[in-house]
Amino acid sequence: MKLWYSFIKEVKLASRGFYFYIELFMALLLLLILIFVVPENFESRQSEYIHLDLPKTVKKAYIKEIKDKDLDGKVEKVEIENDDKVINSRLYKTEDKEIYIIDDKKDVIKLADKKQKIGAVIKLDNKNNLDYEYYLQGYESNRLKNLILIIHNVGTDTIKTVFNKQDVRPLSTDYEVLTDRENLIPSFLTFNGSLMGLFIIAAYIFLDKQEGVIKAYAVTASTVREYLLSKVGVLLLTTIVSSFIIVVPVMGLKPNYLLLLVFLFTTGFFASSLGLLVASFYKNIMQAFGTIYLLMIAMIIPNIAYFIPSWNPTLIKILPTYPMLEGFKEIIKESGDVSYILTISLVFLIIGLILFEIANKRYKKTLTV
Amino acid sequence: MITVKNLYHSYNKDDNFAVKDVSFEVKNGEIFGFLGPSGAGKSTTQGILTGLLKLQKGNVSVAGYDVKEIKQKMFNKIGMSFEQSNVYSKLTAKENLEFYRKLFDVETYKPEELLNLVGLEGKENIKAGEFSKGMKHRLTFARSMINNPELWFLDEPTTGLDPAIASQIKDIIKQKNANGVTIFLTTHNMFIADELCDRVAFIVDGEIKLIDSPKNLKLQYGDNLIDVEYINNGETIIETYSTVLEKDKKSLKNIIENYEIQTMHTKEATLEEIFIKVTGRELI
Ligand SMILES: Nc1ncnc2c1ncn2[C@@H]1O[C@H](COP(=O)(O)OP(=O)(O)OP(=O)(O)O)[C@@H](O)[C@H]1O
Ligand SMILES: [Mg+2]
Numbered sequence: 001m002k003l004w005y006s007f008i009k010e011v012k013l014a015s016r017g018f019y020f021y022i023e024l025f026m027a028l029l030l031l032l033i034l035i036f037v038v039p040e041n042f043e044s045r046q047s048e049y050i051h052l053d054l055p056k057t058v059k060k061a062y063i064k065e066i067k068d069k070d071l072d073g074k075v076e077k078v079e080i081e082n083d084d085k086v087i088n089s090r091l092y093k094t095e096d097k098e099i100y101i102i103d104d105k106k107d108v109i110k111l112a113d114k115k116q117k118i119g120a121v122i123k124l125d126n127k128n129n130l131d132y133e134y135y136l137q138g139y140e141s142n143r144l145k146n147l148i149l150i151i152h153n154v155g156t157d158t159i160k161t162v163f164n165k166q167d168v169r170p171l172s173t174d175y176e177v178l179t180d181r182e183n184l185i186p187s188f189l190t191f192n193g194s195l196m197g198l199f200i201i202a203a204y205i206f207l208d209k210q211e212g213v214i215k216a217y218a219v220t221a222s223t224v225r226e227y228l229l230s231k232v233g234v235l236l237l238t239t240i241v242s243s244f245i246i247v248v249p250v251m252g253l254k255p256n257y258l259l260l261l262v263f264l265f266t267t268g269f270f271a272s273s274l275g276l277l278v279a280s281f282y283k284n285i286m287q288a289f290g291t292i293y294l295l296m297i298a299m300i301i302p303n304i305a306y307f308i309p310s311w312n313p314t315l316i317k318i319l320p321t322y323p324m325l326e327g328f329k330e331i332i333k334e335s336g337d338v339s340y341i342l343t344i345s346l347v348f349l350i351i352g353l354i355l356f357e358i359a360n361k362r363y364k365k366t367l368t369v
Numbered sequence: 370m371i372t373v374k375n376l377y378h379s380y381n382k383d384d385n386f387a388v389k390d391v392s393f394e395v396k397n398g399e400i401f402g403f404l405g406p407s408g409a410g411k412s413t414t415q416g417i418l419t420g421l422l423k424l425q426k427g428n429v430s431v432a433g434y435d436v437k438e439i440k441q442k443m444f445n446k447i448g449m450s451f452e453q454s455n456v457y458s459k460l461t462a463k464e465n466l467e468f469y470r471k472l473f474d475v476e477t478y479k480p481e482e483l484l485n486l487v488g489l490e491g492k493e494n495i496k497a498g499e500f501s502k503g504m505k506h507r508l509t510f511a512r513s514m515i516n517n518p519e520l521w522f523l524d525e526p527t528t529g530l531d532p533a534i535a536s537q538i539k540d541i542i543k544q545k546n547a548n549g550v551t552i553f554l555t556t557h558n559m560f561i562a563d564e565l566c567d568r569v570a571f572i573v574d575g576e577i578k579l580i581d582s583p584k585n586l587k588l589q590y591g592d593n594l595i596d597v598e599y600i601n602n603g604e605t606i607i608e609t610y611s612t613v614l615e616k617d618k619k620s621l622k623n624i625i626e627n628y629e630i631q632t633m634h635t636k637e638a639t640l641e642e643i644f645i646k647v648t649g650r651e652l653i
Contacts, residue, residue, distance in 0.1 A: 005471040009460070016459040212455030216512070219419050219449045220472035223441050365423060 002222040006230035010204075014234045017207070019200045023192060027242030030188045034250055038181045047098045049089075051108040053123035062122070063101070069094040082107070082114055109135055181250065186328035187303050188246055190321050193239040193264060194271035195296050201235045201275035202292055206285040214363070224363050228356070232272040239268040247332065255332040259341055263331055266345040267324050270352035277355050280362040320348070370520050370551040371395035371418065376427035378413055387413045389575040391427070400542070400552040402566035404559065404640075406650055410575040411555045412452070415522055418553070419449055432520050445475045448518030452525040452555075454505035458498030462489055462508055465497055466515060473516040483511040488537060503530050510538060514545065521545065524555045539565060559641040569640070573648045583640055588613065590643045598631040599624055605631060 014020040052059050067073065069092070076091040080100065087107045089100040102108050105121055112119025112135035119135035208214050217227050243264050247255060278295065282288035302322040305311055316322055323344045330336035371394065378388040388410040395401040403411050416422035418431050420439035429436040434443040456465045466480035484493055487507040492500070497508055510526055526542065527535040542565055546552055556562055562569050563583045570580040579586075587593060593612040598605060608624075610617035612635075624630070638646075645651060 002472055005468065009457075009464075009468040012464070013457060013459050211458060212451065212453055213457055215421060215451065216449075216455050216469070216509075217472070218421055219444050219447065220469065221441050221444045221474050221516075222472040 003226045003229055006222065006226055007233045010230045010234045011237065014204065014238070017204075019203050020234075020238060023196050023200060023238045023242045024245070026192050026196065027245040030192060031246050031249060034181055034184060034188070034246065038184060040179050040181050047100065047117045049100045049102055049108045049111045049117060049119040051102050051105045051119075051121045053105065053121055055124065058124065066092045066094070066099055066101075071095065080111065082111055087111070182332060183329075185247060185250060185332055186325045187306055189243050189264075189328045190267075190303060190324045191300070192246070193243050194267050194321065194324060195299055197235045197239050197268055197271045198275040198278075198299075199292055199296065200238075201231055201272045202279040202288060203285060204231055204234070205276065205279040206282075206288070209283065225360050228276055228360055228363060231276070232269060232356070235272040235275075236265060236268045239271075240264050251332055254334055256336065256338075259336070259338065260328075260331050263327050263341055263345050266348040266352065267320075267327070270320065270348040270355070273352045273355035273359060276359040277362070280359050280366060320351075323347075370397050370432060371401075371553065372428070372430045373414075373418070374428040376414065376417065376424075376429060378410075378417060378422065378425050380413075382425070386575050388417070391572070391575070391577050393570055393577060393580055395551060395553060398546070398549050398551055399567040400546050400554060400565050402562040402569035403553065403555045403572060404557060404562050404569050404644065405572035406557060409572045411557075411572060412524065413575075414572070415524060415553070415555055419447065419522060442474065445473055445516060446519045447522065448513040448516060448520070449522040450510045450513035450524060450526055452528070454502070454509040456497040456505060456508050456512065459496060461494045461496050462500070463493040465508060466512055469512050470515050475516055477515050478517065480515075483515060484508075486541060487511045488534060503534065506530060507534065507538070514541075519549075519551060521550050521552045522555070523552060525558070526554070526556075527561055528556070528558065535561075559639060559644060563640040571644055571648055573650050578648050586640065586643050587638060590638065590646055593638070594636040595621065596632075596634040596636060597621065597624055598633070599628040600631060601628055609636070 052062060054062060067075065071093050076093075078089055078091045078100070080087045080089055087102060087104070089102045092099045092101070100111075102111070108119040108121060111117065121133040121135075123131050123133070125131040214224075214227070218224065240261065243260070247260065274295075275292075278291055279288060282291075299319055299321040302316045302319050302325055305313070305316050305322075306325050327341050327344050330338075330341050373394070374392050376388055376391040377386055379386045391410075391414060393401075403414065405411050413422065417424055417429060418436065420436060420443075424436050432443060432446045434440055456462075457468075460468065462484060463480045466483060470477035470480070481490075481493065484490055487510060489504060489507055489511070492504065497505060500508065506529060510523075513523070514521065523542070527538050530538065539561065542552060542554075546565075552565075554562065554566060566583060568580060568582050569586070571578040581589070594609050595612055596607060596609050598607045600606070610621045612618065612621075
């Protein structure tokens, strides 16, 4: 009961201060950025210009195959402008490619040159195998070149079996499931929830230290633990509200909100406990600033790595924001890995509890500081 | 109500003691004054008694509880007014008290009642942050009695208040004490100590130099004298008598009964003078 009153009082206090609104305001800002600034998908699909130098029947079969992969099963006729010349083409949109079928071989080469996209001419060799002639830009990685070589030097059957044997981790399928806009959400949630939470709870504590109210609380029949928990409660409340501000408008009913609540709760609890612990070592925000700043920078690193798929050093995986990002990602995906989310939730809860208990001990000892 | 035996405290856990071998007792229902200059160790001692500082060495029992293991429910019986006001500046006076009273398991006062008592009526809905220093102090003071404590710690309760309000606060303290509340008063204001305290302890450099009632101290250390100015056969006569010696007391009584008194001044030694006499230190 005292905890409840303390919590209500903290909400009242927080709502009259400035920090409370930072998080909510940030959430709104991030939401606006997501909706108005970030495109649904950044560089939507890779474009390829293809000329089919094939006998009619083969050509028909080939086009049918592409058409099957087309998202809406419809062909668009598009005109491509290139050096004042209008090139007619048929556009097929698959999940990862925009394939332009061009009638004139020369146009393919020109487009590959000017538009800096991949161009290819497909014909039959003398053994009646498909022969691919690629026009690249010269800066493509060896990997891509090798890939192209492998794909076409080995029979398509072989490739299929290789794919089937591969264990496809959810990571690699993400791009199929989440749009680029949605893919930003885990990062925003981690940043606005946990990182800001860490900083804001410390700020709350320093405000109280400055006013000396912790001492007054200490000589009541209520415990320091209740005091700290009520602070954590406010943080959890703002984290949950601000996270929902971001997630609901963008994701609609897609995510599992119950899981999201659980995960916001445990990660938020972890971050606030960490903030409490850090704040217990310092007298005022100025002294604590360096530590909080370093901590936030360190925790932002996984956020950066999140956007650079090729840069993923093992070291960052031990930073708590790494599993947070992965967890949020799993949650907003329809086919999210529930047991993974629950496992890391539990880990965050346990570590959070340990940090909280240490913080509680420290506050009891340093009440007059 | 309070028993302290051989209490030591060092902030750095070395031999540099802020409180050294302090022992004293506070009886039920008395006002006990803890007097000493700045840095003497008053707040340190009070901090240990109220569990704000961890007991390092010595035995302390407060309101029937051993302070070694502070039990939060002990504070249902205790009130504490801080030297530096510490209220939530973003909450109104009323909200501050309303919240605070919820933290106790015992019956508490209505905020309005307390605010009236300390002269803050009409200011209930003003945020404490907008209060003057004296008003905040009164709010802190009011808050300390919200749980109707049996034992009341007061740290400099009247410092920085204007005389009218200070006297109001003193009246509240006296009133509470008359109702049986035990009071532990920390101050370096000797006039207040003298007026309110049943007994005082002089503490200097972390050590208690002496404990006694102000009355006894004056008897012991003060030369309690009275200057009397009276008219005898049209002549103004000024004479000085002791209030302690029997012979002088008789003469004084005779003068009062038979002559017209012009003026009468006690030349009583102040508690402050006694403090300086005993400890050799000023009370700054
Ligand atoms: N938090 C602290 N850390 C280290 N030393 C301290 C601390 N608080 C007080 N001291 C030291 O302990 C001694 C006693 O201080 P204390 O605050 O108990 O004095 P006081 O009698 O209450 O003085 P005042 O009348 O100024 O309030 C002083 O020498 C002071 O410098
Ligand atoms: Mg003091």
